[in-house]
Amino acid sequence: MDGPGIIGLSGQVALQRQLEATANNIANMNTAGFRRDRMLFQSFVSPLAVPGRQVAFVQDRATYVDVGQGAIETTGNPLDAAINGEGFFAIERPGNAGRGYSRDGRLRIGADRTLVDSSGRPVLDDGGNRILMPERSTALEIRADGSIIATIDRLPQQVARLGLFRANEPRAVRKAGDGLYEIPQAELRPVDPQARSTRIAQGALEASSVHAVGEITNLTDLQRSYERMQKIMSDDDSRLRRMIEALGRPN
Incomplete structure (x- = not known):
């Protein structure tokens, strides 16, 4: 898998974890004493075997409990x-x-x-x-x-x-x-x-520390980000297919 594929896959995995945490927050909007979950992300830059080339990707490091108190x-x-x-x-x-x-x-x-x-x-x-x-x-x-x-x-x-x-x-x-x-x-x-x-x-x-409007807005933004990442991976896959087809044609 090349650079765009690694970036897209790592981004989708991180977004999926964040979607799950946000959905759990929304499900507990009315749970007494509930404190919402937050995600901690970290970016990485790794060198490739080709001199001067590198790839960047993101990883979800941990889920932590927001210390904010409910009403x-x-x-x-x-x-x-x-x-x-x-x-x-x-x-x-x-x-x-x-x-x-x-x-x-x-x-x-x-x-x-x-x-x-x-x-x-x-x-x-x-x-x-x-x-x-x-x-x-x-x-x-x-x-x-x-x-x-x-x-x-x-x-x-x-x-x-x-x-x-x-x-x-x-x-x-x-x-x-x-x-x-x-x-x-x-x-x-x-x-x-x-x-x-x-x-x-x-x-x-x-009360729960979850702010309903904010979490639902966040969920919508995450879903759109996930769809954009999916499109990037799909476009890159199409590019690779066209390249393989072009190189495979006889002169």
Whole structure:
């Protein structure tokens, strides 16, 4: 494959990955706590065997999570909790599969009185333990520092504090296939409950950080770029065919 073919193919592969990331963003426009994916590209220039000749192509290096936060929307549900600032809730995966992290604050109380996320997975406290809600509680308050206060026999009692964790390097955060985020252990840091930059809003949820109009416009532009790249490759293929046919004709 010659220069234009390599350039066209590498461009199409990169555009295909970006199309997939953009389509996934659009599909999660209404997912609470969702953060959109972004692509990181790198250009290469490689020398050819022919002296003085070189070929340039592009490669998608990685997909990373955009650190931009979604809007905080009031729901009125006392078990909804939005993180205003950096940080993630700690979630226990089933089957001793370790921990994952989430911005989705749709919490509820399970059948065994354990505080769980919207998928029924236990939410962990700042010590990494499950949070068990008292049976006789009549009211629940989630304070700005993550403290969970239950009213028992008309007396407020602290049950636990939601565990909040962040990545030392935000771009080290990766999405897992179970809807949770992964944070490498070396980058994992607890969020200080007294930090004013991160507060919990009870009765609210963080909306998706996807901007619908921008993503749909981006999707349209990517599709057009993919079609233009396809035309370039098709024209180059036609050129090569005509060249071969001309050289193959007898004089």
